[in-house]
Every structure is written in C-alpha cells, then in structure tokens.
Amino acid sequence: MKKAGILGGGQLGRMLLQQAANYPVETWVMENDPECPAAHLCHHFVQGDITSFDDVYAFGKNLDVLTIEIESVNEDALQKLEEEGVKIYPRPAALKIIKNKMLQKAFYKAHQIPSSEFVITERREDLQQHAYLLPAVHKLAMGGYDGRGVQVLKQAADFKLGFDELSVLEKMVEIKKEISIIIGINEVGQTAIYEPVDMVFDPALNLLSYQVSPAQLPEKVLWKAEAMALAVVRALKSPGIFAVELFTDFADNVWVNETAPRVHNSGHHSIEACFSSQFDMLWRIMLDYPLGNTEHIMQAAIVNLLGAEGFTGPVKYEGLETILKMDNVFVHLYGKTHTKPGRKMGHITILSNEKQERLHKANLIRETLFVKSI
C-alpha cells in the first residue's frame, strides 16, 4: 500500500479520508490539534506544526505521496522532500506561486490570463498613489484566508483601512457572477474538468455561503471560463486538484480571481452529485489511477453551515431534525466540538434537477439550521 500524508487536519482532510477508505492506501495526518476533524480517520496521526520545517520534513520523509488541505504549510520542507523523491500534490513550486497573492497575480499576467488590474503596495501610504484603481480590493500578499487579510476600499477615504505591509491592490471587477471550476490534473498532464459552479458569498465574512452546480452561464462565457481555468492549471505545471475562482462581468468578460491548489469548498457537491468527487479525483491522481468521471449524476446546491454570530463555545445544532427529514438532502457536519462566528462547521448538499426545488430548499436550510453554542 502506498503511504500518503495530509498536511492539515480540518474538514478537507476529513472528507479526503472518508474517500480514501475506498482504496488501498495507508494514511497519515499532521496537525497541531489532536481533536481536529481528520485526526481519527487516518492510520497514523502525528501532532505537529505544518508551518515548521522540521515537523513537515520529519512527517513527509518516509511517505510516498503528500498533499495539503491548507496553503499555509512550510514550503521549504516540501521542496526538500520533493528533491528527495516524495511526490507532492500540488508541487511546491506551484504552491509557492499561489500562496503569495503578489506572485499569483504576476503569474496570471505573465501567462496572459485575464485577471483584474493590480499594483503591489508595501505600506499603507502607498495606496494614495493608486486612487485610479478605486473601487478596489486590498489583499495581504501572504497569510490571508477565509476573509482575513482582505479589505474592500471603495473610496480614497477608505485607504486608512488598507494593510501596512506587502499587499496587492486590485481594481474591483463589476461582478455579475462568481464561479469556480475544479480541475484534476495527473502526472502526465491529463486533465479532468468539473462543470463550473455558481458561488454566492456572504459579503460580511467573504465566506462561500451558497453554491449551485452546474452554474448557469451563456455558452460563450462557459467556454471562456473553462479555457481560462485549464490555462491556469496547465501553467502551474503541477499534478493535483485545483479550484480556479473566476468573476464574470456584465459585458460577459471573465476574470480569474484566485486559485486554490487543493480540494475546495466549491467542490463539495461533487461527493454526491458527481460520479467521481473532487476527493476521489485527488486519490486517483495520488495513487496513479486513471482520472475519474466529473459528470453530474444529478444537479446540486450546497449551503455552508457557518458558526452563527454571537455564539462561541461548545457546539449545538439548531434545526437539524428538520433538515434531516428533507428527502434529497445530505448533511455533512465536520465534528468540530467548538463553534465561533463564521467558522465552517459543515455543509448541506441538495440533489435535484429542478432549479426551483434546489433554491427553495437551500433557502429553507439557511432559515432553519443554525450552529450555536450550548
């Protein structure tokens, strides 16, 4: 059996391990918190710091393949492990580009992949020179995640909210839609592309709160989006699973927003909705199996279950019974013992080929199910 390691033990690791049990593979997880969602679903849990060179190197050096479920891992250790023959998904060189928003934007530019206009800022006062980009989004080059390190700047008066360290200032796209495309790519460069999904964000938390798959797009927008997403993934020159997030505007232009080099929240519907889920696809790639079939079995919607505002502490689910009675609804709770506002605590998948039913049930779920504390 191949020895496979996952850096990070959150819900993405958890869902990867649920799927791993369909294949002959021996699994390792490293994470600081021994109570994390993935800790009990692997053969070997290693308590350690994924940002530490020594911890990551020690964890990986006897494994055959390694993947990540969060970008903030020690990439120098991954680099050394790769040199020593460990297969890493994504390759450290691709991860390095993606985890630094400055490098990521430069990468799109270098490969002529449409992405919104941007400049680099080092100090908050630099922003004054770039008022022509307003309204804009200011993003920390390093360390931003799930709404942290991202600041909308609508007018010059907002510059005081900007970051006083290395950041990217991006002209805001007049967004018609946010979509995501998941792509699997194997060692020999074969790709498997999932249909785009429509994403609806919670504007306050910048967290994906709602998602419909497949996205409803004019054909020419679909073609453009798929071609761009494939161009991104091919240019990264790394096997693995990638989520390319894109904007469409009102002139039917398509812009790459950002890319995640791993399984992604926008692909969770694929567990039930597609013949091969994003988690299945990553195992196929890591175990050197043929790529899977990305087609839908049935169309889907997903509601993310976030910790409710005003509640911090041991988790309590309100309304779960009502959701579990719904005919075509799948509950995924991540087993986190504690909630806090905005924390990703689970997701709910709705399978239906009827758009109205998907939306009706998604709204019902959002109005019924709450993650609170005891």
Added chain:
Amino acid sequence: MKKAGILGGGQLGRMLLQQAANYPVETWVMENDPECPAAHLCHHFVQGDITSFDDVYAFGKNLDVLTIEIESVNEDALQKLEEEGVKIYPRPAALKIIKNKMLQKAFYKAHQIPSSEFVITERREDLQQHAYLLPAVHKLAMGGYDGRGVQVLKQAADFKLGFDELSVLEKMVEIKKEISIIIGINEVGQTAIYEPVDMVFDPALNLLSYQVSPAQLPEKVLWKAEAMALAVVRALKSPGIFAVELFTDFADNVWVNETAPRVHNSGHHSIEACFSSQFDMLWRIMLDYPLGNTEHIMQAAIVNLLGAEGFTGPVKYEGLETILKMDNVFVHLYGKTHTKPGRKMGHITILSNEKQERLHKANLIRETLFVKSI
C-alpha cells in the same frame, strides 16, 4: 457527542465509519485484529474478543449506543449492557433469535411468516427419518457464516455430508429468484424500507457475487415480499437495520430465507444509489435522528470482489485500472492486506438506469477484475 461502539472491525464497520464522519458522534471499534479494515477509522480502537463476555462488557459499559457488524458476538454481555441502559442495535433479544437458525425458523413459524418447511436434527443419523424433505438444505443452528455451516442434501446418499450437531434441515424451495429487502426501524417503530434487490449467488461459495437494484418483480410478488419483510422486522421488536432475504418460486410464492440484524452486503449499492444509504440509516437510528429517504437516485448493480481461487497471501488487484476508467462505476476496496479464496475484498457499484448497461458492465467487471496474491 454520543459515544457509539461497533463490535467487529470488518468492511461493514469500515463503511459505517465512513458515513459516521458526516455526523457528530464519537466512535469506538472492538476487534481482535488491530489491522482490520475499520481499526483506523474510529476515534478509539479497542483490541478485544467480541465473543468474550468480559471484553464486550468492558467495551460497552461507557458507551451510549452499540451495534454489531457480525452476529457472533457475546449476547450475554449485550443483554447485561442493555439492562444497564446502553442502547443496542439490534436488541439482544432479536439477535438471540437470529443467530440461532433453529430459533429463527421457529420465530417465522410462530409469526406465520412463510418460510420453507423444516425439522431440527441433533445427530447426523437423524437425517434418515426426514427423507421426505429432500432435496433439502442442512444448516448448523449456530456459527454458520458465509457459506460455512450450510450443506445441500439432494438425495438420501448425501446424508453422510450432513452435520452431526444441532442443525436445521430445510426443504429446498424451487428458487426462481433470491431477493433481499433492507429495512431500517427506529426506537418508536417507524420503518424505512428499501426497494428489494435481486441477488445472484456463487453456488460453490454460497457468496453473493452479483446484485441488481431495484429487483424486477411482478407487482403482487413485490407487495408480498415487502409485507413479509416488514412483518419479520416488526415481530423482532428491535430498532436497527435488518436485511430480510427471501426466495420467490415459480408459482410466485414468497418465502423468507433468513434475516440479518445489521447492515448487509445486499445493501451496499445504497451508498451511491440511494439518498440515504443503509449505513446512513443506521446512524440516523442510533443518533435518534429522523429516518432517511430510501429512494433510488439511480438504479444500480453491484459486483462483489472475492479473493480468487488458488491465491492466498498479500493482496494484488489485477485489472483495477480498467475498472477505474469506467464512467459510472464506483470502486470500494476494503483495505485487507491479505487475500484468500472467497474472502470478501471489496465491491464495485455500477449506477445506470439502463438495465443492459448495468449487466454489461457487471459482466465486464467479473471478467476483468481479480484479487490475487503477490
């Protein structure tokens, strides 16, 4: 979080635990072999003997709910645990009836549930008096499993093959079809019934080798079968998941063959083919959630993957690549490190609403995929 234990750590436990990770539940497994398929997918693995009173009692006494993945558990310990307030699925009283084929047959008779005519035999020489039941099947009262402890007796000359201990001699039904019906039943007696599945057995090993869901049955046979399966489950007076195996004959009579008080091989298609799988259903029952939806998302077939004749040792899969390229096919390998002839090593699910496609692919899989040793 509720504390849930599983007695036995084979593939049924493995698939239960894959599904458990969608719910907030803390999981325990007890099994002698620490390398068993379920050992690494629970929060707490306990090495122990499921047939030992002390081991089972010690395992269960601090848990909220307990289930089994094999009948041969110590039922006295379960009885004591139940008296002390642990919820057990199935209830020990139901398990006691089922695990003894003599009691099981008597139970059907007492509840006027059609089952083939039978007598009890204590010694091999008793068989001579019951030649009028030939052709017949001789089954050990206790301890038979997966083809062991079952002997077909076609003529009086075969009596020498019969068992020389407490057994049931059953008149053989002229079988047209073997079907299975999975039913979930909760604490308050609500039931969720899955559509029947057609089962095709390997006559040599008496192992399920092939299965199609839903079964193709005349409506009146379907109604009879469902009513009988529900009657069995209700009469057992126990919450849990039950698989009722039935025969139909050429006069469209329906006979109960036997019942399993647990998740069952004939329900594995439900993982992908039904909105709520048999594993999901059992967790819903154990966690006191509403019952799930047993409807098909798509029709299915399953091929069981058994260790090939003539190969014993460290496992090697032959033809796996070809199977993994099939569009609508799901591979489940149980992670057993060693194979032997007839051992259940995995199963393959085919989703398709086209009967011809299901059968074509099932045959292709049987001709392509083999479990051998290195």
